[in-house]
Amino acid sequence: MRLRTHLVSSLLLGAALYPRAPRKAALLLAGGVLLDTDHYLLYALRSGNWNPLSALRYDRWRLLPRGADDTRRRFGPLRSPFHHARITLPLVWLAARRWPGLRPIAIGITLHLALDLPFLHFDWRVWRRAGGRCERCGASGVRLGVFYLLSPRHGGSAWALDNRAAWCDPCRRQVYG
Numbered sequence: 001m002r003l004r005t006h007l008v009s010s011l012l013l014g015a016a017l018y019p020r021a022p023r024k025a026a027l028l029l030a031g032g033v034l035l036d037t038d039h040y041l042l043y044a045l046r047s048g049n050w051n052p053l054s055a056l057r058y059d060r061w062r063l064l065p066r067g068a069d070d071t072r073r074r075f076g077p078l079r080s081p082f083h084h085a086r087i088t089l090p091l092v093w094l095a096a097r098r099w100p101g102l103r104p105i106a107i108g109i110t111l112h113l114a115l116d117l118p119f120l121h122f123d124w125r126v127w128r129r130a131g132g133r134c135e136r137c138g139a140s141g142v143r144l145g146v147f148y149l150l151s152p153r154h155g156g157s158a159w160a161l162d163n164r165a166a167w168c169d170p171c172r173r174q175v176y177g
Contacts, residue, residue, distance in 0.1 A: 002115070005032065006032050006035075006036060006112055006115060009111060011144070014032075017104075025087045027108070028143070031107065031108025032109065035112045038080035038083065039055070039078040039080075040088050042079075043055040043075060044060075046076070058075075062074060086139050091107045092109050092110070093110075120164065125148055126164045126166050127166060130144065130166035134166065134168040137171050143169065144166045145172060146165070147165060147167055147175075148164060149164065151159055
């Protein structure tokens with residue numbers, strides 16, 4: 001739920017694609033932002049709290065590291081099937097092909113899902129450096145992922161190559177728990 005990122009990106013893309021069609025720009029904005037209502041609904045259903053501000057506060061809090069005295073309940077991942085691009089994009093674009101008036105909404109949803117991609121995974125520099133081996137334990141022939149050594153939330157560099165590593169799942173679990 002990066003509401004601000006989705007809002008600003010959708011607003012800018014809508015203004016760029018439809019400078020003389022404010023209705024289409026508004027539809028693109030709606031498609032880019034309203035997809036996040038599923039996070040709110042899942043939070044409300046799991047917690048019983050229907051206050052949207054509480055949902056935004058929870059979303060900011062749930063990404064912080066857990067403290068020793070932290071006993072607040074966590075409600076798991078707040079992702080519905082609508083946030084899976086393989087499900088949503090074909091359906092949305094089929095509908096947009098059938099009804100051209102839905103194209104701005106389809107563009108907004110596509111932008112939203114593109115912004116939700118974990119771009120860290122696509123850092124080719126890390127993959128090339130790793131050469132198919134876990135950079136922590138040296139295992140090869142296993143599924144690898146790209147991870148931050150020190151999260152940008154905790155002072156690590158978001159773009160530096162030396163703050164990223166390709167690790168296997170057992171190594172990731174040892175480091176991140």
